[in-house]
Amino acid sequence: MVDFNKIAKKWQKKWEEKGIFKVKEDSKKKKFYCLEMYPYPSSTLHMGHLRNYSLGDALARFKRMQGFNVMYPMGYDAFGLPAENAAIKHKVDPEKWTLDNIDKIKEQQKSLGFSYDWSRQIQSCTEDYYKWNQWIFLKFYEKKLAYRKNAVVNWCNSCGTVLANEQVIDGKCWRCHDDVAEKELEQWFFKITEYADELLRDLEKLKHWPKRVKVMQENWIGKSHGVEVNFKIKDTKKIISTFTTRPDTIFGVIALVFAVEHPMVFELIKGTKYEKPVLDFITKTKKRSMKERASEEVEKNGIFIGKYVVNPVNNEEIPIFVADYALMEYGTGAVMVVPAHDQRDFEFAKKYKLPIRVVITPKQYELKSEKMNRAYVEEGILVNSDKFNGMNNLDAIEKISKWMEKEKIGKRTVQYKLRDWLISRQRYWGTPIPMIHCSTCGIVPVPYENLPVKLPKNVKFTGAGNPLETSEKFVNVKCPKCAGKARRETDTMDTFVDSSWYFFRYCSPNEAKLPFDKKASAYWMPVDQYIGGIEHAILHLLYARFFTKALRDLGLTNVDEPFSRLMTQGMVIKDGAKMSKSIGNVVDPAEITGKYGADTGRLFILFAAMPEKELEWNDKGVNGAYRFLNRIYNLVNDNIKDISLDSYVKDKLNEKDKFILSKMHSTIKNVTENIENFKYNLAIGKIMEFVNALQKYNDKNKAVFGECAKNLVLLLNPFTPHISEELWSDLKLKGFASLQKWPSYDKSKIDEEAEALEDNLERTKKDIYSVIELAKIKKPNKIIIFVAEAWKFDFIRRLKGELGKTRNLGEIIKKFAKSDLSIYIREISKIAPKLVKDETKLPKVIVGRKKEIEALKGSLDNFKQEFGCDMEIVDGKSDEQKAKQAMPGKVAILIE
């Protein structure tokens, strides 16, 4: 067995010594920016990483060999909670802990032979990186894209910090899965909503993003068109506005509900007998955890507040409620209740015995409110709606909206589900927010020249509260404006801020005056291929898009979208479940690569499944990949004396040589196309087929075999670079295989039929040539080939060598009819009309199954007349003799 580990080390060393993967901007070359989502530096790589990088490296190598100027960088998402938890638990410095991990993980990555340009490495926890987070923050602040507000926030008790909406999953923390509580705090936000519309619109530009990611983002942004309707509170001048997407149901409104947080509630109940019960209700509702509110089939609760509003379209007085199913964050925090046509309102009305008024009825029958057991939400005709009666409700949406605008009782608006991004975190290990609180001047930004605001070292990690607050030196500062005593902001930024622009930084990792050099980023950006997990479909990918647009508006870049192509890889699972320590089905990549070598691990993980699908880990499959690599190694080395690198003489090629060359060209073609479509598993399958064919190639033409071997080695490079380099040097070829030109193919050399034929013959062991050879030996006067199925023409076509590439059956039949071949066609009815009349020689007898014969009879009569052929139809089962005579087989010969 070959020592693949030794080979891997040898070439990794050589690559590094020569620095062959370093790149510079080069306006003469077409660029290709290949990027994987940079990892969080935990101490070891897992299978997901191996898969991610194997996918990316294969593409980077492929593009490099195709002549692109490929930037393929790696870095580390180095801020974050685990470092801080390690500090609390093991009393280690988060920085040291993180940097140590980076070293470990980097070493593993290197041992896998990925072709990164390590000179571009970045890590988000170093000053020269996070300084620019702060710089960007200040710019955002100036543009009012960063702001502070008091808000009800998602608070994770176990992490002791605030979470963004995107980080709350089913009412639980995305990181520790603990229940999330609500808390009111003053926090920093980024105004992502400013870009809501563009973020939505530009999804269309992302032609090469997976549909589901786009759909998820679309749903997350959640744009809906509707009308803001103003209701006047009875006996006052106060106006309450509500948002609805269904203005067509306006005449069916029978109540109004407020969210429990709605500020107007307190004014309205103050001093009334409703004050106490309503406040009780509000407190009770607020106490219920997020989880409870998010759970399914929640009963709708509410309470009447003793006031009424006037429906502006019909001047009806309707009651106001406070209810738990109205959300303060969406719309205006007040909802008009239309029980007949909204399921939630329906449930609410049933519970509190409110009237149900039908305003839309199906065309087929009349909807009766007392018979309804759920809301009617389908299309219909308006009723009980004054002058809009009889109108289709879809038309009515438009008409009523216009009318309300004219009457000044409503205004058409657009609503989004997307909320601003809460970036404050009460943690130590993150980018300090560069702000200062001064009792006289208020909030004052840290001047640019004072950046970075460095993370202090003298902090205590107790596990309670924000560690930054324990550093007096950090907290107590002078106000930059008045030089008076002031307090530094102790919130740090969400780590998703770091990852929202790191791909720009790679373009100029040492840039000192700006976050990134404009020229360099203009050359490299956007990222041509981004690869990562689907779990970032919303969080990271939305934030990165937002940042790109915001940075563009700051004049730092011209690109609108950061990632042209996105590939979301599937998970690696084992025994039907995601690999996890708790289940105990984890396979450590290091174990595999240690045993079989890096190439084997990479090959298997690429071959086992389509990249975007789940990959079922299979130890035996790994062994298969290992055997395959051994086979290739031996194929080259055992035949090394049969290999010549001279070019071959075309005239001296025999059928076998031509065949293997055809196979070579078609393999290059297929592998190239499959890589371009991210179908690495199929590309590898094709290489395997080629290797199988090469192994069967006897009486080798040395030059032909040499060319095949050379190209094989190059085709392998993206997947198994080490063995590729080794074989390249075994072949006594110069330079690095990794830097060679990607093999090209010659379409004209591909003989698909020969290959298909070869396959068939291989399988049946019945070489059609040998049939002919046999016939030749017997010297027949006439060869009749009977063909049962249309596709078999291709066989004959090949044999006769007298037809072009036509796939037109009629054309083929015509040709053969002229020759001395007789043809049997089972499915004659459709083909017949296409035949040309004269000189047609068709079989005298047609055989088929009963069913088919019945079907044929009609068309046959026409056929006979038209062509003057004499034919009869025989049932193969009942008239065996005739049948055998006519159709002894699919491809058979009759020797006379």
Next chain:
RNA sequence: GCGGGAGUGCCGGAGUGGCCAAACGGGACAGGCUUAGGACCUGUUAGCUUAGUGCUUACGCAGGUUCGAAUCCUGUCUCCCGCACCA
């Protein structure tokens, strides 16, 4: 509920109208090589058969279109994923 996607041989997984009983790999079986082998090589691997081509049944289930369907259409079942009281 809304939205996305998937159902193929013993297994993983290709295949989107005819070179399809279905690539490639794994597994199993038989044989060879070997002291031996988990190493390598050859063959078989839906069923029935043949000297050989063949026939039958198959790509979740049920229909349909077509000369012809795993592939297109309709219905249906199952599974996975995302969002979820968004007015």
